[in-house]
Amino acid sequence: MRQTPNALMLFAAGFGTRMGALTANRPKPLIPVAGKPLIDHTLDIATEAGIGNIVVNTHYLPDMMQAHLGGCDITLSHEDEILETGGGLRHALPLLGPDPVFTLNTDAVWTGPNPLQTLAAAWDPDRMDALLLLIPLPQAKGHRGKGDFIPDENGTLTRGAGLVYSGAQIIKTNTLPAIPQTKFSLNLLWDEMIKSRRLFGIPHSGNWCDVGTPQGIEIAQTMIGTRDV
Numbered sequence: 001m002r003q004t005p006n007a008l009m010l011f012a013a014g015f016g017t018r019m020g021a022l023t024a025n026r027p028k029p030l031i032p033v034a035g036k037p038l039i040d041h042t043l044d045i046a047t048e049a050g051i052g053n054i055v056v057n058t059h060y061l062p063d064m065m066q067a068h069l070g071g072c073d074i075t076l077s078h079e080d081e082i083l084e085t086g087g088g089l090r091h092a093l094p095l096l097g098p099d100p101v102f103t104l105n106t107d108a109v110w111t112g113p114n115p116l117q118t119l120a121a122a123w124d125p126d127r128m129d130a131l132l133l134l135i136p137l138p139q140a141k142g143h144r145g146k147g148d149f150i151p152d153e154n155g156t157l158t159r160g161a162g163l164v165y166s167g168a169q170i171i172k173t174n175t176l177p178a179i180p181q182t183k184f185s186l187n188l189l190w191d192e193m194i195k196s197r198r199l200f201g202i203p204h205s206g207n208w209c210d211v212g213t214p215q216g217i218e219i220a221q222t223m224i225g226t227r228d229v
Helices: 017-023 038-049 062-069 084-091 115-122 187-195 214-223
Strands: 007-011 053-058 075-078 101-105 108-110 130-135 149-151 157-159 164-171 199-203 208-210
Touching: 007 038, 007 084, 017 214, 038 053, 038 062, 038 101, 038 108, 038 115, 053 062, 062 075, 084 101, 084 187, 101 115, 115 130, 115 164, 115 199, 130 149, 130 187, 149 199, 157 187, 157 199, 187 199, 208 214
Parallel strands: 007 053, 007 101, 053 075, 130 199
Antiparallel strands: 101 164, 108 208, 130 164, 149 157
C-alpha cells in the first residue's frame, strides 16, 4: 500500500439544483468564480499537489464536462444515474486502482495550504481508514450548518456540532465492493470507521467557501480577494 495516495476522485456528477437558473444549461462545476470555472480551481489544487491519476465523475450534461476537460490528462467516469458519493467512488475504482485515494468536491474554493498536501502529510494508513480535512466554523464561509465532526486529542472523530467537513479526504476503498446498495453516501463507510475508531480528521488552517448557491459565488470571490466574474 502506498504511504501517499496518487489517485484523486473529483465529484462532479450532481445536478446542482441549489444553484437555480445557473445550472439550467451547464453543470455546477463549470460555473465561473473569480473568472474561471469551479472545477478549474479544484484542478489547480490537484496540479500543485502533484497527483498522477485524476478521475472526474459525470452525469448531468456530461458532454459539456468532457469538452471542458478534453485537453487535460484526466479520466472521466460517467454514471448513467446519480450514484451518490459512495456509489460514484465505487463505480470509478477500476480507474482509480486499489490503493487509498484522495476525494475532493468541486463546489468549494480555498485559501491557505494546499488541502491535498495537508492530508498527505498527516496520513497514517496503519491507524486510519479515512482522514478528513475539517474547517473550523469561523473559517467556513458560506456555510450555515453547526459542524459535522468532533475530533478528540488524537484526531479520532465522532459526529457532532464542531468542525465542518470540507469535501477533502483520503479514504481506503477496500470495503466498497461489499456494500449491497447501488446508490449510497460515503457516510455509510464513515459510520463504520467511527465504530472502529479509525475515522480521523485534521483542521485546515486557511479559509474555505461552500459555493453551493448563487450567494456563495460572491462570498467566495470576496474571500479570495476578487469580485470578478
